[in-house]
Amino acid sequence: MTSVARDADADTLFAPPVMPADRTALFLDFDGTLVDLAEAPDAIAIDEGLAALIARVAAKLDGRLALVSGRPAGDLARFLDVPVTIVGSHGMEFRWADGTRQEAVRPEAMNAVVTAMYRFAAAEPGVIVEVKPLGAALHYRRAPHLADRAEALALEVGGVDGLLIQRGKMMVEVRAAGGDKGSALRRLMQGDAMAGAAPIFLGDDVTDEDAFEVARDMGGAGVLVGDARETAASYRLANVAAVHRWLAEIAA
Template identity: 50%
Template sequence: MAVPDRVPPVSLLADAALFLDFDGTLVDLAETPEAITVPPGLRPLLRRLSETLDGRVAIVSGRAIADLERHLDCSAIAMSGSHGLELKLRDGTELPLSAPTGLDVARQEVDRFAATAEGLLAEHKPLGVALHFRRAPAEAARAGAFMADLAARTGLIVQKGKMVAELRADGADKGDAVRAFMTEPEFTGARPVFLGDDVTDERAFEVAAEMGGAGILVGPSRPSAARFRLDDVAAVAAWLEAAAGELQR
């Protein structure tokens, strides 16, 4: 993979479908999932982009959809949660959830493990359970080994992210979410553009490229399937504002 270091042109969103990761892309990362601060201009910016792109905007996150809805006004925006396992269309239609076998046991064991060291945090999701160690970086290796062993015993898979490991069902990723949305009438025929910061966004970058679009990496340079890069959350907001202004001319 190449190392993207070009700022995307604002014209990239012309006739595009826009897919946005949440943590680390639209909001800065925090020590815990609930400690994030949503920039005051984010909600109106998302509404403006949705109107300008005729509804071709979707949030694609590792968070559960219910969690996203606590932080955003998503009434007119499609959403995918739990790394592609949850999908909610723009009209509010949701695909049914089916909790994987072994999840209850995994949640209990992750809760117990999180209690063994200060700073570890267990987060229950509709289709998985995450173990955060951002406040306990010294526990990263032990946490990773525990989650790998638990995955093997429960039949779940490990989804690694920035200072977090999640046990979840197999069968979908963020790239699958992009493919699913691109079959919807308002997205069909557009070029997918995906913005994300984490290794969990790489499949979405790949799918966007396969479908004639592009990925935009947010954060420091690293090998990636993305073609372009923006420095941080503030740079994302500035670029989206500029692109929205260009599209409205």
């Protein structure tokens, strides 16, 4: 599973095969992977059967499934009421399947970041501020012409110790340092339930690349969701609907 599977033209990655359930650990991003992207974080549409599908796949994998997202862990728990491990805030918040929680300390410097972002959004229609437990993001999907200015603001207010700049699709975030989706994947794979399994990580954004690399290095693979681009993933699924179909094959 460590080799990169490409089509004859080497331009596009193949869809992943259905992995052996007894030797696979599955890690799923949320936005752009399980649900289609929306103009605002709370504007997403949740497929009626998605929670049940995730629960069936988790059962098939004997619990070796986790959600790993840049969103707050509480958001994922609210949108998908499924008893699985949830990692939020780009690998900095853990909600374990048994109900225990762990998260990093919010840097005090984030208060000034949030204030500056709200001031910017108040003056620029179309910009949305998303405040998270360990970060804050500027979403400019409704105002793509403001991408450079949003980026400049993030660089200005995020250039202090303990804070990172996290870029994503039509957004830029300032967040606490100390972890990412790749480090979260390594930590999850240290659990006894994951022993001997190959990690498969599905994600759509550049924020998922760290996890793709770790999955590959640990004998598994990354699966890019969406349009083809330069990536560390070994496979690709065209869109969210294709992800749902692939998960349904595993559940079956």
